[in-house]
Amino acid sequence: MLRTHTCGELRTDHVGQTVTLAGWVIRGRDHGGLAFIDLRDRYGVTQIVFNPDRDAEMHELARTLRAEDVIQVSGEVVLRDDRENEKLATGKIEVRAHELKVLNKSKTPPFEPGTSELPNEELRLTYRFLDLRSERLQHAMLVRHRLMKLTRDYFDNLQFLEIETPILGRSTPEGARDYLVPSRVHEGAFYALPQSPQIYKQILMISGYDRYFQIARCFRDEDLRADRQPEFTQIDIEMAFVEQEDILTLIDGLMATFLKELRGEEMALPLPRYDYADVMEKYGSDKPDLRFGLELVDIGEIAGNCDFAVFKKTMESGGRVRGLNAKGAADNYSRKDIDGLTEYVGEYGAKGLAFFKVTDEGLHSPIAKFFSDEDKQKIMDAMGAEVGDLLFFVADQCAVTSAALAALRNRLGKELKLYDPSDFKCCWVVNFPLLNYNEDEQRWDAEHHPFCQPVDEDVQYFESDPAKVRAQSYDLVINGYEAASGSVRVHDQKVQQTVFDLLxxxxxxxxxxxxxxxQALRYGAPPHAGAALGLDRLVMLLCGNDNIRDVIAFPKTQKAADLLSGAPSEVDPHQLRDLRIKVDIPQ
Amino acid sequence: MLRTHTCGELRTDHVGQTVTLAGWVIRGRDHGGLAFIDLRDRYGVTQIVFNPDRDAEMHELARTLRAEDVIQVSGEVVLRDDRENEKLATGKIEVRAHELKVLNKSKTPPFEPGTSELPNEELRLTYRFLDLRSERLQHAMLVRHRLMKLTRDYFDNLQFLEIETPILGRSTPEGARDYLVPSRVHEGAFYALPQSPQIYKQILMISGYDRYFQIARCFRDEDLRADRQPEFTQIDIEMAFVEQEDILTLIDGLMATFLKELRGEEMALPLPRYDYADVMEKYGSDKPDLRFGLELVDIGEIAGNCDFAVFKKTMESGGRVRGLNAKGAADNYSRKDIDGLTEYVGEYGAKGLAFFKVTDEGLHSPIAKFFSDEDKQKIMDAMGAEVGDLLFFVADQCAVTSAALAALRNRLGKELKLYDPSDFKCCWVVNFPLLNYNEDEQRWDAEHHPFCQPVDEDVQYFESDPAKVRAQSYDLVINGYEAASGSVRVHDQKVQQTVFDLLxxxxxxxxxxxxxxxQALRYGAPPHAGAALGLDRLVMLLCGNDNIRDVIAFPKTQKAADLLSGAPSEVDPHQLRDLRIKVDIPQ
Structure with missing residues (x-):
């Protein structure tokens, strides 16, 4: 070993000992004729002092050191005089250098790792090895490591087996695009990278493994959103001979473990289980952020009988009028701000955003004139309105009111600081519909995937009213993000065929x-159920971060590029010849 | 839960309790008017008894059950009468059924999981879900799980961080062929699946993570041998500020942990470290099987002065004559057997195999006449020959004598049963050459990979005699298999460029x-070193197995096909259009 201790380890107990440290120079400075260096490694920072009286040459060498140079230094641990640094765990001591060895010089870095003024992300991703030296990313990697360790310990204790499933699999597109890998041995054939180990884990249940888990890499060739990556990691589990509630309880325990071990917080269990229909009604979303209230209210009955044509017609055409009450926010939003909100809900399909400010003199709004005093009072009552409140309404088909108001709710929650961002609020959403009507393609899609078991009592609606059939499926929602998803699986080959028929x-x-x-379902498949948790997202939420790239060591950009390595890249033509493929870009 | 206990759990303590079990029917039988079922799950087997007097309908149903049907059964735990089954952990009790529910019927399986007469591997791979139910594979998966858990605990205790590196990377071919993944977003560009996380883990060291490990999936598009798979798993580690011996000690400890926890055996540490040059001399191989002796002996001095033209000429042309003594094996090999061995060493380049049987009357051999009595005595002395021994010799260039005799040594070791197959003999081979002359392409190749640090004192030979430069690299060899490989890495950008120049x-x-x-090496790279252990191979060796496919849940054939899923397969033309590629098979 090139060191006796780490840079985070020395305390007053070590005073008098001769130690050797190795690490990166943060910065140097001269003071009172001495040279000082702050030396950093993963474990902390230690101050090193070079005295020209002891060794003039070494002192001179120390003065040439620059940020990110790598050095090895031996010396004696001494108490600092009166200049203790309370911000550092090692702040009571310093090391008086006897020997200095420069292990590797650094070019001047384009930015200082851990500077508080982050340079643009493109530069940081290109020089990822520098950004990864920052406390911000080192903390995220440590949390990620610990979360993985806690996960494995948790499942190991419960007799789960970690079993690896193939990365080179078969293309079975389930909605998202597959990444394909040409086979050299089988000309013209392709492997696909797994979107999830779904089928393999079901086969493991059929194979009698009873309890499976894996921290599995998954791949989706989708157009990327801010919190998506082409490859991502999921905590993947499956159990045989269980029912829905067993999986929920299992994951409740895992979440409580995370919160306790990673944040020292207790979590009340069981986590609340909410019906899909109820959260859609209350929050307009199947992934509600429960850190704040701001629930949606239906005023359809009032709207259907008022004189405001937009409301009235919407009700007549089978739509809905729903709203929410931004308590005490009347003064927070100018007319111009509200125009901005109107534009914002427009992105979610809403053709307009009605609003009322609640004043001493009642409801104020450009549309107030269309409402009788009685209607206004009814609205006030329905919304629990008080002076100073700001009421918003969307009139449209149900799905649009949900989407628009859910988005508005999240935006207002954030802008009005209705919650503590460090809060960690989980709930289960259950009883999802099994199917989802795809208007564009005029057919039914699977809401989760085609392997979800229907709720027993709903099987009767399979033919008459497929929309009514609920699935034994469940999502874990944390702070408005879908953190896990799962279902009881179909284990009967005939039921599976019926679902395929519907799809x-x-x-x-x-x-x-x-x-x-x-085929496997025909040879003795046990009832089984499982779930998958998005590991990247969990780490992000537990770190209180909102950039998924900050919790992945080597992430890709939203254009699916790795700026560090330059992947993807052109390859040698002979590689393509070996694979019997050709690039074919239409002009 | 659909059960209260597993099929491996019930003991005499449970007698009198009402329990519910669920699992697979192994077989049923009638005896004394009762129906018996052996019920199996991952945890064990329990006998269930159905009494027609209790429930005639249930008894009838039980009699219809066939192998691999999945059932749920409730009943009372009772002591078996006089028919205890000592082979079963649950053999003292049985369950008297009160209730039987058939959860899923099975078609008649093409083979019985766990039958002692294994059907052909192709059938077993096609019906992998059945074969995976066998005790053989369930044991392997359990060992694999435990080995992974032990690994993670071991490294976590030593402050290693588990960090995931990308699967979608950049093509940096290092000898083997890359698997490529066409990019949809970047037309004409490709990702490559990693042959190892080598560069990423070095970058993690440069990024200050200090101690990294990962159980990583790696990919090589090579023509497959019996113990190779297109995707395989390695235990991947890297440490900063360490030297070679630190890594060896670290892995010594890991191996001792495996042996103790998985086989209850103590391992003497440190494991022996042997010089590459020495093992090549003694065993003709850099991965010697140390479960037995049968060392190679050089008789060049005798051969150079004898009258046997083949020996003499070989010595004159700078070759070598080496042999080994199969103690007491003179009667084990007929002339025809020896012809077989001659053919066998021919596969390794040997043009012939000289042999002598040691009898009461001295050395017997077709070539004995070419040797004087004195020469014969010298050979006997050199080989430590005694009556009944069988001596073999190969005369050729050094590399051919090594390859041929190493292969012969392994074959004789096995045929003569010179070792206990369950032995687990590890050693380190160190001081590999840095470079390897590629005769075909007339250039130097890296013996391990281009990132190995040369031995300091050998740097002087870089220009004058590259073959003489040793690397700070090391292989862990177990029972003749390379189980791990690693090196101190180049951390100096100039040294790295020199190595590239040589290559x-x-x-x-x-x-x-x-x-x-x-680029990363220019910005403060610490000295670092690491290793990678072949996880599949380790599990195979620890299970005492010799088929790598038996320790992988869903392996591929030697033609890189997954017979269960049918991967690789043709894909939909629109998938290829999206990816801007075309299949291009020459006529």
């Missing part, structure tokens, strides 16, 4: 895409 | 392929 997947197509699962 | 990699090419590593 318009013919027996032939099912056999082609999922034949190996259908 | 004929120009500055431009180096920049193109490894630019991001070279």
């Amino acid at each position: 318009g997947i013919s027996a032939d197509e099912a056999e082609e895409r999922f034949g190996f699962l259908l | 004929g990699i120009s500055a431009d090419e180096a920049e193109e392929r490894f630019g991001f590593l070279l």
Whole structure:
């Protein structure tokens, strides 16, 4: 070892000892004829002092050191005089250098790791090895490591087996695009990278492994959003001979473990379980941020009988009028601000945003004139309005009111600081619909995936009213993010075929895409259920971060590029010849 | 939960309790008017009894059960009468069924999981979900799980961080072929699946993570051998501010942990460290199986002065004559057997295999006549020959004698049962050459990879005699298999460029392929070293197995196909259009 201690380790107990440290120079300074260096490694920072009286040459060398140079230094641990540094764990001591060895010089870095003024992300991703030296990213990597360790310990204690499933799999597109890998041995054939180990873990249950988990890499070739990556990591679990509540309880325990071990907080269990229909009604979203209230209110009955044509017609055409009450926010939003909000809900399909300010003199609004005093009072009552409140309404088809008001709710929650950002509020949403009507393609899609077991009592609606069939599926929602998702799986080959039928997947197509699962279901499949938790997102939420790239060591940009390595890149033509493929870009 | 206990859990303590079990029917039988079922899950087997007097319908249903049906059964735990089954952990009790529910019927399986007469591997891989139910594979998966858990605990205790590196990386071919992944967003560009996280882990050291580990999936598109898979798993580690011996000690401890926790055996540490040159001399191989002796002996001096032209000429042309003594094996090998061995060493380049049987009357051999009595005595002395021994010799260039005799040594060791197959003999081989002359392409290749640090005192030979330069690299060898490999890495950008120069990699090419590593080396790279252990192989060795596919849940065939899922497969043409590629098979 090139050191006896780390840069975070020395305390007053070590005073008098001769030690050797190694690490990175943060900065140097001269003071009172001495040279000082702050030396950094993953574990902390230690101050080193070079005295020219002891060794003039060494002192001179120390004065040439620059940020990010790597050095090894031996010396004696001494108490600092009167200049203790309370911000440092090692702040009571310093090391008086006897020997200095420069292990590697650094070029002048384009930015200082850990500077509080972050340079632009593109530069930081290009020089990822510098940004990764920052406390910000080192903390995220440590939390990530600990979360993975806690996860593995948790499941190991419960007799789960960690089993690896293939990365080179078969293309079974389930909504998202597959990444493909050309096969050299089988000309013209392709592997696909897994979107999830879904089918393999079901097969493990059929194979009798009873309790499976894996921290699995998954891949989706989608157009990327801010919190998506082309490759991501999920905590993947599956259990045989269980029911929905067993999985929920299992994950409740895991979340409580995370919160206790990573943040020292207790979590009340069981986590609340909310019905999909209820959260859609109250929050307009199946992933409500429960750190604050601001619930949606239906005023359809009042709207249907008022004189405001927009409200009235919406009700007549089978739509809804719903709103929310931004308590005490009447003065926070100018007319111009509200124009901005109107534009914002427009992105979610709302054609307008009605509003009322609640004043001493009642409701103020450009549309107030369309409402009788009685209607106004009814609205006030329905919304629990008080002087100073700001009421917003959207009139449209149900789905649009949900989407627009859910977005508005999240925005107001943030702007009005209705919650403590460090709060960690979890709930389960259950009883999702099994199917989702795809208006564009005029067919039913699976809400989660095609392997969810329907709720037993809803099977009767399979033919008559598929929209009514609920799935035994569940999402864990944290602070408005979907953090986990799962379901009881179909274990009966006939039920599976019925679901495929509803999805318009013919027996032939099912056999082609999922034949190996259908085959396995014929040879003794136990009832089973499982879930997958988005690990990157969990780490992000537990770190109180909102950039998924800050919790991944080597992330990709929103254009799916790795700016550090330069991937993807052109390759040698002979590689493509070996694979029997050709690039084919249309002019 | 659909059960109260597992099928491996019930003991005499449970007698009198009402329990519910769920699992797979192994077989049923009738005896004394009762129906018996052996019920299996991952945890064990429990006998269930159905009494027609209690419930005639249930008894009838039980009699219809067939192998691999999945059932749930409730009943009372009772002591078995006089028919205890000592082979079963649950053999003292049985469950008298009150209730039986068939959860899923199975078609008649093409083979019984766990049958002692294994059907052919192709059938077993196609019905992998059945084979995975066998005790053989369930044991392997359990060992694999435990080995992974032990690994993570071991490194976590030593402050290593588990950090994930990308699967979608940049193509930096290092000998083996890359698997490529076309990018949809960047037309004509490709990602490559990692052959190892080598460069990323070096960058993590440069980023200050100090101690990294990962159980990482790696990919090589090579023509497959029996113990190779296109995707495999390695225990990947890297440490900063350490020297070679630190890594060896670290892995010594890991191996001792495995042996103790998985086999209850103590391991003497440190593991022996042998010089590459020494093992090549003694065993002809850099991965010697140390479970037995049978060391190679050089008889060059005798051969150079004898009358046997083959020996004499070989010595004159700078070759070597080496042999080994199969103690007491003279009667084990007929002339025909020896012809077989001659053919066998021919596969390793040997043009012949000389042999002598040691009898009461001296050395017997077709070539004995070419040797004087004195020469014969010298050979006997050199080989430590005694009556009944069988001596083999190969005369050729040094590398051929090594390869041929190493192969012969392994074959004789096995055929003569010179070792206990369950033995677990580890050693380190150190001081590998840095470079390897590639005769075909007339250039130097890296023996391990281009990032190995040369031995300091050998740097002087860089220009004059590159073959003489040793690397600070090391292999862990277990029972003749390379189980781990690693090195101290180059941390100086100039040294790295010198190595690239020797390998004929120009500055431009180096920049193109490894630019991001070279760039990182310029900004404060600490000395660092690491290793990678082949996890699949370790599990195989610890299970005493010799088929790598038996320790992987979903392995691929030697033609890189997954017979269960049918991967690789043809894909939908629109997938290829999206990716801007075309299949291009020459006629």
